[in-house]
Amino acid sequence: MASPPPSTISTAVESIHRSLSELTSSSSDSFDNPRRFTAFASRLEFILNHHHFLNSASLPPALQTALKGIASDLSKAVETVSAYRKRSKIFVLINCKSLSSSLQQHSSAIASWLALIESSFSDNLPDLRKKISDLTLDLRQSHFTVTENEDRVHRTLQKEGEGTQTSKAVQSAIIMDLARCLGIDSDNYRELLNQVKLLKEDLANSNSVSARRILVSLETILDNWSVDPGLSTLSVDREFEEEAHILPFKNFLCPLTKEVMKEPVVLESSQTYERTAIEYWFERCLDDGRDPTCPVTGQVLKSLELKLNIGLAGAIEEWVNRNIEILVKGAVEQLSKENVDVEGVERVLDVVYKISEEYPSNRFRVRNGGVLVMIVKLLKNRTNGIGTVLRGKALMTLLTMAKDDESKKIMLDEGMTRLAIHSLTGSSEKEREYAVKLLLEFSSDEAYCTRIASEKGALVLLSSMAGNLEHPAVANLAEELLTQMGRTEDSVQHLAAAGRFEPLLSRLREGPDDIKIQMASIIGRMTLTNNNKEQIARQCAQTLVELLSKPKGRTSSLQALNNLSGLDDNATILVDCAVLPALVAILLQDEGSSPDWKELAASIIANIVSNPAHWELASIDRKGNSMQSESVVFSLVRLLFVASSQCQASILRIASSQCQASILRILYGMASSPQAAESVAMHIQNSGDGIKTIILFLEFPEVEHRTYAFKLTRVLAERFGHDLAQELKLSDKLSLFKEKLLDDKSTESEKSDAACILANLPLSEDEVKTIMEAGFVKWTIITLKKQKGISNGRTSRPISSMAEGLLGLLLHFTRSLDQETISVVKEHQIMSIFCEQLSFPAKPRVRQLAAVGLKNLSEAGRSVAAADSEPPPPQGFCAPLVFMCVRASPKPSTCPIHNAPCENNNQLCLLKSNCIRPLVDHLRDEDTFVQIAAIEALSTLMLDTGNGYKRSVDELEKQDVIMAVIELFTEIRPGVLQEKALWMIEKALRVDGPAHKYSLNQALVRALVEAFKHGNANAKRHAQDALTNLKQISGVSGKASSHSRARR
16 A cells, blocks of 8 residues: 655655665566656665755755655555566566556656755755756656557456356467566476466455456466476377377377377478467467467467478378377277276276367277177177266267268167167266267268158157256257157158158148148147147147148048047137038038038037037128028938938938037037027928937947937937927937836936936926835935035036936925825925035036025925915814824924924925025025026925915015015116015015015115016006005105105
8 A cells, every 4th residue: 555645754765765776676677667657766866865955954845846746656656566576477478568557657757856855955065966967868758668568468468257168289389488577487487386386375355356366367377387298198008008009299298288299380480380279379479469479489470371391290190190099909808808997997988088189080990890789789788887977978979070071870780779769868967968879970861860750759858858948958958859860751740740840841732732731730640738739739720720621631631620629728729710501511512412411510510519619600602501590400410310320331321420529529519509509400390200200319329329318318308308308208318218227237417417408308297206206215315415525515417417317306205295295305405405416516507496496395395384374174084194204203393484383304394404594695606597497495484364464574574585685685786586576675665564664775765666667567566565564665756754854
């Protein structure tokens, strides 16, 4: 750190003497700049010591100022000179420009101060003034610069400080330049290392990133420089060491690389170098902004011409050939040993690799010597104990030898393809990497590509490696290999089987027709994942649809489209590509279509219409007809009818068995669509024998036919139950559904559909009694309980459909109850069964049917209670209460709903069976039909307005029924649900308690007013009665009632 300027003249004088003493104490400076500055300091010291004006008691102010300035600049100059003297020479070279600049600055400053001193003396001291004037002039004219050598080395070191990578040749030249600048022999490694150690000490407390990079770079360069030239790595065995180690002459070695030269060239300095090495050095010199030099002599070159040293090149070639022959012979002997010497094998591989890379023209010597075959056989032998590292090195050696076509042919003949594929599973990344590189080298020939692709598991392994981001180098190589293989026609199918579809898809999109047909055929035969199906459909569906118009491509295209349509999400893609017109034409219009084409077309259409894909809006012909149009439905039904009524030979000509199944799927898919269901069902009904034809397939031998026949029949039963029932009775098939339910061999789908069909058929009382006999009712209830246990909160479609069907069967049973059926209801606790099904999670229809069942039983309970209130008949017949209660109570408890004794868990009383709360909860169900069924069931509790009505309403108020219905009424829009809620509210408000309680409920009043103004006749009547009971009738005409005025 620079010392502060002296505050007093005495301090300044002391500082001057001290600085001059330090500067002149040393007489041996290695650099010119400190030596020259020290000479100036000696002259200044002479002037000050021989003229004692500094000792004067009083000095003029100007002289004092000048002396203080000299003291300060001398102190700073001492620090700069100390850096030259005490720091390492390399440190000085790194900072030579800043150090010389510092001395220049201080010299100019001292000259200025001396000029001030000169001007302060009188003319009576001419000798002193002359000496000061001369020194001032010399200081001003002095130039502290760096030498040319120092400048070159400085630039080179600064470049190293940037962290750029340098070749071995450039590193060697840097050392030569540095040694020459330091005055050291470039071969004096010890002294060079000592200078670097001194630099390291100088930088111990330095924060300069650049300087530290220079240090690291010099340490690395010296480590490389310390390696003695030689060919020890070429030795393969000790017994051949002397013979194999024919040392090169010194002039064979490049001064920069220290290796035997391959292309020796001569500079104008008469020095010989390896061509690439000296070219690297020239590039570095130009990069550093300096003139190229000869690294050995330091001579600045006027010409960069490089002349081949022909004589030396010939001598080197002869030496190389002789050594390679000896090395190949040693390699053969090493690899021929019975017991594998791992270290020896590794040395052989290193030798072969070096020969192939550095002397490629000598690869034939390795090949002809048999070394290549021996390495391949070494890899084949799995019992030789060679690990993954050595296998990787062997593959690397074979890779470099594969650049020779003859060597590549030998490897392939020896089965190297399979060995490389096996190494794709190697435990080390290097083994896998060189295995891929070797296969990539092989793939340059199309025949080899096919061979690789046909090897079992090769493409799967490569595809897996290409997608492995943990090892990007190997992944990129695998990707490149797969891309290369994709250019070969014979590899396309193999690549697609491994999940690489782009080569196949590009040919399908852009190839000629015969190639497109071939690619479509491949897609049709393949087993595809869902992702593959979507990928292919998005890219090539349009092409496949276009192929349908070409007879040669129709079979392949249909097969491919059938495969793709198996994915639900592809339905929209196929519809958007206008596939339906072509398929419908093949299936229904083209008389020349083969049965196979019809079968495939029907299957594709069935897959499409089974999914929501806006196919309902798609036109299938020029007339604008859609799939659900009458003509299409009629044609499909007619095709089914003809096929089902002909002999087997005729069926095959018209439609195959599988085609029939697909047509049933088509009809079911269309009939299940919310947009098309109504029209399709109506067209089937109007087709004449449509329902009859479908019924014929209910007993078809094949499961698929029966399955979709049952599904379609279930849809028809929901819409045309009466017509379906008539056909079933005529064909004596009504009992079929019960038999299906009880048949253990029936599928779950058949059973659930059979139950739904029976549930939706309008059956007479006799038919209900015939079908729903006690044993079947018991089976139904047991099955329902099992279904609930199986679902366990995760309800599948067959389970929910079965529950829906079974509940529908029980509804048949509960619609007309007599003494016998009431006993069954009580025995099996059917009301509790319905109540449990209210919690069915998945299907609103199940909850709706459960609520309807509760309504039926509650109505039956009221009928029984009403009969119980009548006097007993004269004949002494038992009271109807027998049907209501299991056993008589000593003191009968009167039910507030029925105003008659009801035991707990009574199966005809919603209150005693704890069903009111679940029904109230379902008033807020998301499905409107469930809400309507729930409110209808609750309405059965308010049918009676006679004795005990008030008690009934009070109980419902206690159960929160009235409040729940009012909240529902005030929130919903006009419609059936609102009318039913309004009916209950009007009934409840007839009782004073609720009427008074809700008279100030403004939301209720407003809702009633709106119903009175805008509702139908029934709604208006009930709303008027309710407002009257609330004493709010004046609100209808716009006049505020007394209650509303009081509230305001």
